[in-house]
Amino acid sequence: MLLLLMIGLVPLFVPLSLAFAQPKQADIEAYRALVVLDERLATTGYRLAKANASFCKIRTRNPGWVLHSYRQYPDRDVARAAFRFHTPVAIAATAAGGPADMAGLKAGDSLVDMPGGAAWGEDANPHRSSYALIVKTSNRLAQLFAGGGAVPLTFHTGQGEQELLLDPPPVCASQFRISTGGSADAGADGTTVRISAKLANFTATEDEFAFLVAHELAHNVLQHRALLDSADVKRGIGRMFGESKQLIRASEVEADRLALWLINNAGYDPAAGLTFMERFGRKYGPGFFADGTHYQWRQRQEIMREELALLSQTKRGKNGRPPPLLITGSQILR
Numbered sequence: 001m002l003l004l005l006m007i008g009l010v011p012l013f014v015p016l017s018l019a020f021a022q023p024k025q026a027d028i029e030a031y032r033a034l035v036v037l038d039e040r041l042a043t044t045g046y047r048l049a050k051a052n053a054s055f056c057k058i059r060t061r062n063p064g065w066v067l068h069s070y071r072q073y074p075d076r077d078v079a080r081a082a083f084r085f086h087t088p089v090a091i092a093a094t095a096a097g098g099p100a101d102m103a104g105l106k107a108g109d110s111l112v113d114m115p116g117g118a119a120w121g122e123d124a125n126p127h128r129s130s131y132a133l134i135v136k137t138s139n140r141l142a143q144l145f146a147g148g149g150a151v152p153l154t155f156h157t158g159q160g161e162q163e164l165l166l167d168p169p170p171v172c173a174s175q176f177r178i179s180t181g182g183s184a185d186a187g188a189d190g191t192t193v194r195i196s197a198k199l200a201n202f203t204a205t206e207d208e209f210a211f212l213v214a215h216e217l218a219h220n221v222l223q224h225r226a227l228l229d230s231a232d233v234k235r236g237i238g239r240m241f242g243e244s245k246q247l248i249r250a251s252e253v254e255a256d257r258l259a260l261w262l263i264n265n266a267g268y269d270p271a272a273g274l275t276f277m278e279r280f281g282r283k284y285g286p287g288f289f290a291d292g293t294h295y296q297w298r299q300r301q302e303i304m305r306e307e308l309a310l311l312s313q314t315k316r317g318k319n320g321r322p323p324p325l326l327i328t329g330s331q332i333l334r
Contacts (some may be wrong), residue, residue: 174192177320219251254332
């Protein structure tokens with residue numbers, strides 16, 4: 001929450017340090033708790049994207065980090081108290097075992113320079129939160145990594161300024177983002193996997209969390225958003241009827257099936273999909289299944305059991321057979 005100082009109401013004799021409210025520790029800890037979820041999602045997402053890279057048609061060179069800026073937070077004073085920013089853009093979290101982590105980068109290391117220069121631009125409205133700088137910086141970095149070869153980047157670290165060469169391998173293309181708000185939901189738009197903080201905290205194990213992330217990643221891998229858009233699938237209330245409903249339902253079935261292969265390939269327990277589905281269904285059902293675009297949770301379990309049997313029979317870990325859906329692509333419009 002932004003703290004607005006009414007200058008005209010502050011007595012002149014009040015010391016300046018007391019005229020501005022200090023960030024509350026509870027607010028600081030709330031910001032830090034979100035970054036803990038960012039790290040968890042970045043680690044799981046990168047692990048899934050790397051393990052399945054050879055099967056994905058669209059890949060990107062992902063450093064395995066989450067960048068943030070104090071400009072994106074509703075209360076910048078709280079953000080600066082919670083995190084370290086030597087420049088307007090810093091690392092919020094790194095994926096364990098990812099390229100950034102292996103290069104020694106840590107949360108709080110701030111981006112100083114990159115090829116072409118790191119232009120932060122003017123902070124046009126310091127009293128409003130904005131992701132514009134993070135979007136601009138992330139897009140520029142993506143272009144640099146897409147060019148191939150190692151990219152020289154300068155960071156302000158605990159040892160001062162350091163130039164590092166980052167050369168991340170290609171992995172399945174997706175960004176991973178934690179969203180705030182009161183809903184226990186998730187989504188995928190073709191380029192980004194979004195998991196709400198409430199739903200992330202609902203998962204009982206890392207295997208369940210991996211299934212949740214993998215389900216949304218599967219939508220991106222299979223390019224469901226583009227396929228549904230090309231079929232003029234209705235959004236909002238229109239998705240509850242007719243062909244739109246059937247195509248969305250089919251895409252959800254595909255995502256459930258493929259998610260089991262994705263987590264299996266990454267070393268997670270694919271049976272966790274069953275436990276997550278039951279716990280979520282009993283807690284929130286019918287929840288977002290109510291409009292009929294998702295099968296009820298017991299039906300989804302039955303479909304997943306069929307896929308688990310196929311996964312067990314193929315024994316991919318021994319003979320290297322990739323998941324069928326990754327070979328053939330989405331079937332929803334065929």
